[in-house]
Amino acid sequence: MRLVGLTGGIASGKSTVSNLFKANNIPVVDADLVARDVLKKGTGGWKKVVASFGEEILLANGEVDRPKLGQIVFSDPGKRQLLNRILAPYISSGIFFEILKLWIKGFKVIVLDIPLLFEAKMDKWTKPIIVVWVDPETQLRRLVGRDGTSEEDARNRINAQMPLDIKRSKADIVIDNSGSLDDLSEQFRKVLFQVTRPLTWTEFWLSRQGAFSALASVIVGVLICRKTFSNL
Numbered sequence: 012m013r014l015v016g017l018t019g020g021i022a023s024g025k026s027t028v029s030n031l032f033k034a035n036n037i038p039v040v041d042a043d044l045v046a047r048d049v050l051k052k053g054t055g056g057w058k059k060v061v062a063s064f065g066e067e068i069l070l071a072n073g074e075v076d077r078p079k080l081g082q083i084v085f086s087d088p089g090k091r092q093l094l095n096r097i098l099a100p101y102i103s104s105g106i107f108f109e110i111l112k113l114w115i116k117g118f119k120v121i122v123l124d125i126p127l128l129f130e131a132k133m134d135k136w137t138k139p140i141i142v143v144w145v146d147p148e149t150q151l152r153r154l155v156g157r158d159g160t161s162e163e164d165a166r167n168r169i170n171a172q173m174p175l176d177i178k179r180s181k182a183d184i185v186i187d188n189s190g191s192l193d194d195l196s197e198q199f200r201k202v203l204f205q206v207t208r209p210l211t212w213t214e215f216w217l218s219r220q221g222a223f224s225a226l227a228s229v230i231v232g233v234l235i236c237r238k239t240f241s242n243l
């Protein structure tokens with residue numbers, strides 16, 4: 012099994028690239044969706060976050076007021092670290108569970124779309140690592156355009172992450188998404204080719220097919236040994 016890391020900065024275009032993978036039948040685990048699930052009313056993550064941040068971050072229906080919590084954590088590094096510390100174990104087990112479901116289904120290549128791949132040190136589990144890079148002006152413009160936030164809010168969110176240039180230096184593959192969607196599609200074709208290359212032996216043994224082949228070989232080996240020794 013090949014676990015491909017997909018990361019970048021906020022609004023650099025990870026979801027747009029994820030959609031291209033999905034359109035090519037490559038499954039994507041979206042860490043933002045997992046993070047939403049672990050913060051749903053009544054979950055372990057929700058209870059711990061409410062205990063630490065107080066009931067003032069809740070809406071009338073008991074769900075977390077996400078924009079409000081966002082405003083708190085993206086303007087205060089200490090509070091952000093606290094939220095990250097609380098949610099990190101729930102998010103990593105959620106991601107692991109999603110991978111397991113796809114492994115059982117027999118997928119050999121799985122893309123992990125994780126905005127904080129490097130920050131959360133999950134990069135050691137993925138190869139290759141794709142970083143979606145965008146120039147700073149375009150990133151700010153797209154973030155403000157998509158979320159309708161103020162420039163100050165948008166800058167806070169961008170500054171809450173590892174600088175995109177550092178992420179780029181840690182990448183195996185860089186997609187420069189500063190241009191048009193057509194430019195992106197063109198780059199994506201080459202990336203898809205790289206990502207879907209035949210599995211290495213290690214990746215094969217980690218896939219469901221590899222694990223079953225290993226198990227079948229062990230069973231056949233045991234049967235042959237038993238037959239050989241019973242004939243002696």
Ligand SMILES: CC(C)(COP(=O)(O)OP(=O)(O)OC[C@H]1O[C@@H](n2cnc3c(N)ncnc32)[C@H](O)[C@@H]1O)[C@@H](O)C(=O)NCCC(=O)NCCS
Pocket residue numbers: 020021022042043046050077078080081084091094095098102125126127128168171172
């Ligand atoms: C603070 C929250 C409630 C704000 O929710 P909101 O709906 O406004 O934003 P959303 O979850 O869609 O995130 C949008 C983007 O913000 C960035 N982001 C999210 N959390 C963080 C964080 N803790 N640090 C830096 N950037 C972050 C990511 O690029 C993400 O793609 C939410 O982002 C959250 O629960 N964050 C903590 C969980 C986490 O670490 N998520 C990232 C998954 S690796």
Ligand SMILES: Nc1ncnc2c1ncn2[C@@H]1O[C@H](COP(=O)(O)OP(=O)(O)OP(=O)(O)O)[C@@H](O)[C@H]1O
Pocket residue numbers: 019020021022023024025026027028043126153154156157188189190191192193195
């Ligand atoms: N090449 C492009 N040209 C024009 N707009 C683009 C391009 N790529 C992405 N966008 C737009 O930029 C915005 C941010 O893209 P996207 O949502 O894919 O980023 P993201 O990295 O997934 O963001 P987040 O970190 O918040 O999850 C979206 O509105 C998207 O439609």
